[in-house]
Amino acid sequence: MAVYGYARVSTTGQNLDVQLKALSDCDHIFREKVSGASKSRPELDNLLESLHPGDVVVVTKLCRLARNTRHLLEIVEYFDEQEVSLKILNLGIDTKTSTGRLMLTLIGAVAAFERSLLLERQAEGIALAKAKGRYTGRKATAQEKSEEIASLDAEGHSKQEIAEMLNISRTSVYRILRANKDCK
Template sequence: MLNLLIATTLGETIMANIGYARVSTEGQELTAQLEQLKGAGVDKIFKEKASGVKQDRPQLAAMLDHLREGDTVIVCKLDRIARSTKHLLEIVETLEARKVSFKVLNINLDTSTPTGKLMLSMLAAIGQFEREMMLERQREGIELAKQAGKYKGRKATARDKSAEVQELLKQGMTKQAVADTLKIGVASVYRIARASTK
């Protein structure tokens, strides 16, 4: 922490370990996660008390805004940062684009190592498999609904809302506010914003 303070004072760029801790309900405590993160040598911790299904995670958005190239995000478990494999991969994609590493303490995942990258690619493969299975079930459901005359079309996805995301960002809204307004994940907003600057 002292090195970080000295480097900041001197105007140098220094890599930082950034922790993220989350509990799902107000009754749960962050103490155990905070102790593990401090033991892992984090310089700053973002603390969240939010449900796994809700889109609004202001501290996750704040952490993503805070990150700089070379930083490492550290969590105790995968389910503390992501709601699903798909959500996890969105977050990791955002981190990789920012050149930020990712560590998960309970499974020794570290994307700065070859083993960590392999583990991540396996997770990505699982995520793709889950998505293909979901799409197959969806197609079957749509076919049955069409036969019964009950098909109403699909709901808009985050990708479908990319023009709205870009417009709201141009108006000066924060990424978290855009996510809340459009009812999409904040990681999706970051991905759309990044794609629009390419």
Template sequence: MIVGYARTSTTEQVAGFEAQERDLKAIGAERIFSEQVSSVTARPQLEAALDFVRHGDTLTVTKLDRLARSVANLMDIVARLEAKGVALQILNLGLDTATPSGRLMLTVMGGVAEFERSMMLERQREGIAKAKAEGAYKGRKPTVRAKADEVRALKAAGKSMREIAQLLEISVGSVHGVLKAAA
């Protein structure tokens, strides 16, 4: 059975959502799980699709970014599918993990994406080190230290740590840290 999954990040993306469903129906998807949620939030329909598929099925998406938010997320999904004997098909890439070449391509793509991410992080670290050496990188402004006097004054006035945190819009842990340092 071909099982489809369609997702857009917002409800305003009507044309993209309809196009995905149309493409999934065109390739013979018998069941389509659809949702309009950001990839960084819970995706109940994706979970339902992953629970629904059975050995021999193929989970099909129109584009890779509709399915996974990162390489790690993709590999987790693929591992879940493989454990159930389910193939993954990505239409715009012509990729189907039911074939040896499809599995190879997915592995290569995952490796390239992970390499690119590592290189980006390395460049970022180098840029920060250079900026620090030149005195241009100061880091984030310490918000709690600037409010330390207010924290101590509110505590002296009998306010609880939770009340202080709410009034100054800082965390209870930050309030605790200031009061502990003052003790």
């Protein structure tokens, strides 16, 4: 039996130190700096591939693991198939127990509800600011580099290399290449 920790922050400017300290008793810690909304989380994928029956996955907070309730339930179902349990430190939840499973499902649903309320309030605030002429949005930096992205891709550079060379996200590289392909 191994105990694996998973630590994640959303941006490169954020720090993993608090999570790493809380997970210090784990045998191995998978860590990454990527948005929770991203479907591409290589370290989470590596963690999932490393699991064996009897292992335990520990996270400091539920939001560090899953991007929404459906994703959470998919991960927990995978853990069940692998006979792996999940511990969420700040909530005191352990999915080895029936109560822990129930609490996890309820908390996941509440978290998704809160997130949708937050997004609604944010959209309302942006609409109000736009109506008053105070909101123009963020400048699309990656779009301005679409020709460079296409050129580097044609030269055979990997998506990760392109992102690093142009100081943009790998997701932006994929999105722009896909948009360029769809336009042709």
